[in-house]
Amino acid sequence: MSMRTHSSSSCFILLLVMIWPKSTVQQSACPVTSGNSDSCCSSNSCQKSSCSPQVTGSTPAILTLNDFSQGGDGGAPSECDGDYHDNSETVVALSTGWYNGGSRCGEYITIYGNGQSTTAKVVDECDSQNGCDSEHAGQPPCANNIVDGSAAVWQALGVPSSDDRYGHMSITWADA
Template identity: 45%
Template sequence: MTVNGFKKGESGGGPSACDGRFHSDGEMIVALSTEWFAGGRRCHRRIRITSAPHGGRAVEATVVDECDSRHGCRHNIVDSSPAVWKALGLDTDVGEVRVTWSDA
């Protein structure tokens, strides 16, 4: 999992693919790599993210965007808002952590 800003001008780039909007860093939201995004079929669906190596905390977040694997995003990434990191008790300065996820 990596950290991403979904507000205008942040690291996420343009508006979210699912709704054409920008989102607050305080929202529990994610962008999934292209294969997992499934052509938008996961838009607005919730996923459960577990940080097993970091105490086993789990949270649910809503899919709002694609992390385009054809343009630089890896094929196995959950790109999440700072709120997701905070809810899992993780430090966003780390930049990347191992997690597991499933459809909620």
């Protein structure tokens, strides 16, 4: 093999390494973070993450409850459209990694839980990097595996507010 051929091969391999998509490796290596308690704000010990577990046809997650209406616990208007949303709308916020810089804004996901399924529109980010401030209604950063759903999502899944799981339930989800 001539020096010129060897040099060209090395450059080609280096180029491949530089341009090969890294998101797949980063996503699959992203560990699930545990949820932050409200006390992490006062102790400045909140876990923060910019990645979420890889999305599959049945992505495990935790469904939490969010009030997307003005004055609700969601804080500011929804990131995707700058609007507040009524609790009768099936809407969700996704953890930072799944929100992916807004790439899922306006898209629908299918949520499976409690033996039921429903679709919901992505309207916001459940911020896994920032929190404990007025923009986030004083709440700590989200864990990186959160689907934060409106009351309508919980109702569509048949989970009454009297159920112990209401507000925090294991689910799976997929892009619709």
